[in-house]
Amino acid sequence: MQFTLQHTDLKSQARAGLLQTDHGAIETPIFMPVGTVGSVKAVHQRELNDDIKAQIILGNTYHLYLRPGTNILEKAGGLHKFIGWDKPILTDSGGFQVFSLSDTRKLKEEGVTFRSHIDGSKHLFTPENVVDIERSIGADIIMALDECTPGEADYNYAKKSLELTLRWLDRGVKHFRETEPKYGYNQSYFPIVQGCIYPDLRRKSAETIAELNMDGNAIGGLAVGEPTDKMYEMIEIVNEILPKDKPRYLMGVGTPANLLEAIERGVDMFDCVMPTRNGRNGMLFTKNGTMNMHNLKWADDFSPIEEDGASYVDTTYSKAYLRHLTMTGELLGLQIASIHNLAFYLWLTKESRKHIIDGDFSNWKTIIVKKISQKL
Secondary structure, three states: OEEEEEEEOOOOOOEEEEEEEOOEEEEEOEEEOEOOOOOOOOOOHHHHHHOOOOOOEEEOHHHHHHOOOHHHHHHHOOHHHHHOOOOOEEEOOOHHHHHHOOOOEEEOOOOEEEEOOOOOOEEEEOHHHHHHHHHHHOOOEEEOOOOOOOOOOOHHHHHHHHHHHHHHHHHHHHHHHHOOOOOOOOOEEEOEEOOOOOHHHHHHHHHHHHHHOOOOEEEOOOOOOOOHHHHHHHHHHHHOOOOOOOOEEEOOOOOHHHHHHHHHOOOOEEEOOHHHHHHHOOEEEEOOEEEEOOOHHHOOOOOEOOOOOOOOHHHHOEHHHHHHHHHHOOHHHHHHHHHHHHHHHHHHHHHHHHHHHHOOHHHHHHHHHHHHOOEO
C-alpha cells in the first residue's frame, strides 16, 4: 500500500492524499461506510458504488467471525468475492465489539475471552488469531487488536489498558510479518493509538506506534463518552507525532462537524454508523442542517429532500413522501434515508478535499460547520 500526500492546507493541518491499494485508489480525506456483517444496512453495493460513490467500505471482524465464519469466507475466496465488492475493504479487529460486551468478556494477557451474542458460545481473541481471522476475511486494511478504553476511565485504568494494548501490538505486528495474505493481494496492518483523554498516554502510544513504520495508523478510543473538546485535543496531540507520510484513520467518528474538525487537525480516514443508523431513525444530514422526518412540518412539504443533494434520491422523492415512509415504518424509507446520508458524508469529504487543494479549506470549513449544525 502506498500513500502520497498531495496537498496540505496552509492555515491548518488538513491534508489531501492518495492511498493506493491492490483493489484501487482512495482519495483522502475519505469517509468509509460501515458494512458490519458484509453489507451496509439497507444499501445495495450498486448504490454504494454508482450513487454514493464509496471508495472503501468496512467489515466487522467480530460479526464476520461469528457469522458466516472464516470457513465460508475462505471457500468464497474472501469477503470481496462473497459480497460482490471489488473496491478496497477495511476490517476492524473486533475489539470494540468484544469490549462492549462487558458482562460476558474477560480480559487477560493472552487475549480476551467472550461469549457470542448469538448463542452464548465461548471464544478467544488474541493478537495473533485476530490477524489470522482478518487474513481469512481478506480486507485490504486490517486493524490490530486493542482494548478500547472507556472515555471517562481513570488514569490508572487507562495506563494499564494502554500497556496491555501495546504488548498485544508487539505480538500482532510480529505475527502479521510472519504470515502471508491468502488471496493473492497485499494487506496492510494498522496499529491503533489509545490512551483515553490523558496526553502523556496518548503521546506514549503514538510514539511507540510511529516507530513501527506500518503502512498507516489509527486513532481509537475517542467519541466513547469523553467531552468533544477533549477528543479534538487528543487528535492534535497524536497527529503531532504520527508520521505525516502515513494515512491517519480516526475510528468511529462521527457527526459531520466532527469530521471537519478532525480533517482540520490532520485526519485522513473516517468511519461511523451514524449516517445509516440516524437515517433509519428519520434523521437526515444536509448541507443546510439536520432534518427530523418525524416532524409534522414535513407532512405536506412536497419539495425535494434536498434540491442540490449528492444522491439521486434527493430530487426523486419529496420530504412529504419520505416522512410518510418514515412514519409508517416502510423499508423504502430506511433505504432512502441511508442512501441520502451516506452520499452526504461522501460529498462532505470530497468537498473538503477540493477546498484543501484549492487552498481555502479553513475559510470554507468555518462557513459549512455553521450551516450543517443547524436544525431545520
